[in-house]
Amino acid sequence: MDRDKTLRNLLDRIKNGSLDVDQGLAALRDLPFLDIGHTKIDFHRALRNGFPEVIFAEGKTPEQVAEIFLRMKTHTHVLATRVPEEMARHVESVCPEVRYNALGRTLTLVQGELSYRKGEITIVTAGTSDLPVAEEARITCDMLGSRARIISDVGVAGVHRLLHHLEEIRKSPVIIVVAGMEGALASVVGGLVDRPLIATPTSVGYGANFAGLSALLGMLTSCAAGVSVVNIDNGFGAACAACRIHNLVETESPEA
Numbered sequence: 115m116d117r118d119k120t121l122r123n124l125l126d127r128i129k130n131g132s133l134d135v136d137q138g139l140a141a142l143r144d145l146p147f148l149d150i151g152h153t154k155i156d157f158h159r160a161l162r163n164g165f166p167e168v169i170f171a172e173g174k175t176p177e178q179v180a181e182i183f184l185r186m187k188t189h190t191h192v193l194a195t196r197v198p199e200e201m202a203r204h205v206e207s208v209c210p211e212v213r214y215n216a217l218g219r220t221l222t223l224v225q226g227e228l229s230y231r232k233g234e235i236t237i238v239t240a241g242t243s244d245l246p247v248a249e250e251a252r253i254t255c256d257m258l259g260s261r262a263r264i265i266s267d268v269g270v271a272g273v274h275r276l277l278h279h280l281e282e283i284r285k286s287p288v289i290i291v292v293a294g295m296e297g298a299l300a301s302v303v304g305g306l307v308d309r310p311l312i313a314t315p316t317s318v319g320y321g322a323n324f325a326g327l328s329a330l331l332g333m334l335t336s337c338a339a340g341v342s343v344v345n346i347d348n349g350f351g352a353a354c355a356a357c358r359i360h361n362l363v364e365t366e367s368p369e370a
Contacts, residue, residue, distance in 0.1 A: 218249030240269030240293035250349030294318025297329030304338025
């Protein structure tokens with residue numbers, strides 16, 4: 115995750131003579147990207163946009179994902195999303211350091227310790243059925259340097275449950291709202307808080323929900339001002355947006 119520090123350290127070692135030019139060249143060779151045939155691993159992504167490359171496992175073979183983990187783990191922390199259990203077990207067999215989260219379908223490998231920003235992102239779900247998307251968002255936030263917690267099952271069918279947690283939600287620098295059905299929770303929360311809000315529609319719902327389309331359209335047409343919306347079931351995307359905002363909030367804070 116600290117790719118800029120790695121590059122700076124490498125250049126400092128070349129400058130002070132502890133690493134000769136040929137050794138430095140060998141180390142730099144894999145920094146822009148590493149071509150392993152089926153995949154080109156983008157090691158400079160964190161330098162360009164602040165976040166390292168993340169593995170989208172869906173559609174890949176277990177062998178491909180395992181090889182990517184083995185290549186990436188020598189350079190950075192590693193996160194994979196949409197990982198089925200069978201694939202996770204295969205990766206664990208060749209890379210025992212990984213940790214699988216079955217609910218969020220994420221696979222992670224942490225090198226050393228993660229560095230966290232101040233504060234904690236709050237992820238609010240309408241129902242318990244929305245938890246897989248919320249958990250993907252939580253793990254992603256964690257791997258990108260923002261602590262996050264989940265407040266679940268506080269949808270509009272019993273809005274008093276949401277109001278019970280309102281004061282603690284208002285203390286968060288950024289809020290992610292995860293909801294299926296008609297997606298109304300994003301509008302309700304958006305009308306009660308003054309924080310950036312990332313609305314995340316899920317495919318949870320009956321037939322007229324159209325696999326999340328009703329929630330997506332409901333969130334896009336929210337009457338609450340300032341609500342941003344990501345794609346259906348995209349907990350990863352919601353977390354990335356929230357972490358970018360959280361980073362700006364911390365950077366611009368007088369205490370930072």
